[in-house]
């Protein structure tokens with residue numbers, strides 16, 4: 001199988017949901033390679049030790065930025081980010097930057113279970129599909 005490089009992030013109230021979603025879909029997901037913000041990664045590793053996961057810094061300490069940098073470098077194929085829409089985050093600007101970069105670089109981004117279910121059940125998920133590269137010139141509004 002084509003190993004997808006998957007970033008996993010969850011806000012605190014959504015971490016149990018992410019653990020549960022991974023468990024419910026473990027057969028579809030194991031064999032891929034995972035990157036995560038710090039606390040999410042630690043909890044995922046405890047719950048699902050069979051997953052190949054590397055934890056970065058905790059989100060409020062720069063982990064969202066690290067995932068964003070990986071996206072900018074073309075090192076992530078899918079972002080699963082279970083967002084808590086009911087709680088203010090001290091690092092909201094980092095969260096916004098991460099979702100912006102995923103949008104800019106045309107990375108599939110699932111912010112809830114329904115979307116994540118649809119992404120991993122798509123035939124594109126198990127194929128060699130790669131999203132179309134972004135035309136950066138078209139995004140550069142400073143061009144004269």
Ligand SMILES: O=C(CO)COP(=O)(O)O
Pocket residue numbers: 009010011012036037038039040041057058059060063064089095
């Ligand atoms: O805050 C987060 C995402 O914005 C997640 O960070 P942790 O996985 O370290 O809790």
